[in-house]
Each structure stands twice: as structure tokens, then as C-alpha cells.
Amino acid sequence: MPSNESLPLFPLHTVLLPGAPLGLRVFERRYLDLVAECGRASKGFGICLILEGEEVGAPAKPAAYGVEAVIEDFGSDRNGLLTLQVRGQRRFRVSRTRIRDNGLLVGDVAWCDDAGSTPLQPQHAAMATLLRELLDRVGDAHPDLGHAGANLRQLEDASWVGWRLAELLPLSDEQRLALLQEDDPHRRLDLLLGWMDEEEPDDADA
Structure with missing residues (x-):
């Protein structure tokens, strides 16, 4: 198993799948910070299904498995809120989480071992x-x-x-x-x- 890597998390009431697109609206400060951080580092962030809690407010409890989200496009809606178009990439497993001062959830994750193309049986x-x-x-x-x-x-x-x-x-x-x-x-x-x-x-x- 590879060593853990730190990954900012965006818990949602949905499951992002590898290769699948997802549209997001971003307005909370912690997630605006997340987007800025990912842009500077040219990295993605993690999306996990919420097991307990809500998408806004106090940090929610995420599922142990999630998918890396890579930003493909961004813009704004008619209310001026930041919109993102992301796509799922690698699967990961969360071993531990911590909360930053701004309320952003960060996970120590290990990437799942996904083989390349596997012939259909x-x-x-x-x-x-x-x-x-x-x-x-x-x-x-x-x-x-x-x-x-x-x-x-x-x-x-x-x-x-x-x-x-x-x-x-x-x-x-x-x-x-x-x-x-x-x-x-x-x-x-x-x-x-x-x-x-x-x-x-x-x-x-x-």
C-alpha cells in the first residue's frame, strides 16, 4: 500500500465516479480557499459521499472511499457564485481526517490500485x-x-x-x-x- 497523501475533501450528498463529470457551485469560504489552493498547485481535490451532516455549515462525516475531482472548467452563475465543472479521476481511501482553521476537511488518503484496461469477460x-x-x-x-x-x-x-x-x-x-x-x-x-x-x-x- 502506498504512503498516505494529504488531500482536501469536498463532502457531498452524491457519489462522484471515475471518468464522470459533475457540476458544482462554490460559495463557502473554505471551498473557495480549496479551489484557489488546487489552482496554485495544479492538483485536484477529493469528493466523498456524506454519511452524516450537511454540505454547508459544520464539517460533515465523509465516507471512507472517494474519488479525486479535477477541475476542467469554471465560471459564474447569474448570482455571481463560482461554478466548477469537474471530472472524476482516481479512487482513494481515507485513513484519517482533520479540520483546518477555516473549516476545510483534509484527509490522509491512499490511492486505490486501479489497473489499466481489463478485457471484458x-x-x-x-x-x-x-x-x-x-x-x-x-x-x-x-x-x-x-x-x-x-x-x-x-x-x-x-x-x-x-x-x-x-x-x-x-x-x-x-x-x-x-x-x-x-x-x-x-x-x-x-x-x-x-x-x-x-x-x-x-x-x-x-
């Missing part, structure tokens, strides 16, 4: 087919994903297929957090497949 071929259909449906609404025809190579990658399905399927925050805690991309697909099977109507009740 035969039992998960239908998951790639489903993802391709979803990409064709939402291509205009999610231009960053692109249409399936431009992602044929990614559709053979178990990790990419799993994260994009987790992004597009109607999962709960708890389910997405469970996926973040799983290192094996094939096991993540098994979890997704199991949840999808649970949603299927029972023929006996039809």
Missing part, C-alpha cells in the same frame, strides 16, 4: 451491449460520453463499462459507494448485474 458481454444502447439514447444529453460508435474500444474494457453503467443506471448513492469500494472491475460488473436482476419483474407475479 464473456459473462459480461450483455453489459457492454446494454451500455452501447444507453449511449445511443443519451448521446446528445451526454456529449462527453460520445456515441457508442466512437467508443468501441472502451466497450471491451471491463472497468470503463462498469463505471459508465454506474453513471447512467438509476442506482442509489449507497450502491455507487459499494462500487467505489470494490477493486476488481469484474466484481463491479457482477454487482451491477445482480442489482439489475433484482429490478426484473417476477414472472410468478406478472
